[in-house]
Amino acid sequence: MDLVAPVVVEPLRARRCSECHSGPLERMVLEFNAPLCLDCADLGHLVFLPRGDTALTRRAREASALWAVVVRHNRRRTRYERQGLLVEEAALAGAEAACLADAEARARRRARDAVRRDAQDVQVRETLAAEIRRLFPRCPEDRVAEVAAHASQRGSGRVGRTAAGRALERGAVTAAVRASVRHVDTDYDALLMRGVPRHQARTRVAPAIEAVLRAWRG
Structure with missing residues (x-):
């Protein structure tokens, strides 16, 4: 009951x-x-x-x-x-x-769990970075590391933590790279700060994003 x-x-x-x-x-x-x-x-x-x-x-x-x-x-x-x-x-x-x-035993268990989670996080991040390099071979290495770290952050719900991201689906990985380009390489954030609606701002920066992605694909 x-x-x-x-x-x-x-x-x-x-x-x-x-x-x-x-x-x-x-x-x-x-x-x-x-x-x-x-x-x-x-x-x-x-x-x-x-x-x-x-x-x-x-x-x-x-x-x-x-x-x-x-x-x-x-x-x-x-x-x-x-x-x-x-x-x-x-x-x-x-x-x-x-x-x-049993505080000491639980503390040791938490420490072991933290080490295991850290190792898992490193593996997820490195696997995602390798796929970014494969899809975008001319992407600067610092951006590869930045996108992989951001997208795979534990508990974030971002692409690297979704089922599609873990499966390294092309669309999911590309979405993570596109999001980085949108915020770093265009004036998207400035448009939002000026009050431009999100959908309009995305439409305005879309050509610039695609140009960067084409260059990184080589």
């Missing part, structure tokens, strides 16, 4: 409990669109655990018979984002003790 944790909201404006009228509330539960303080929502005995420590969060959540997710609305991104958990105090204390007991 799937568990459904209560959701606690950190309000962006001052709110008062609809039952006991306490406030302003640091955290609240919405029940039928009415704010409740944690005590009235029967969550007042829980303690806040900020997000950030994955092992501590997992252990505290697993040890807590009752826990709740704490969220706050991000106006810029127009979505609610997790801030942490509310868990039982005894569960948090036990989780902290367990994390301290």
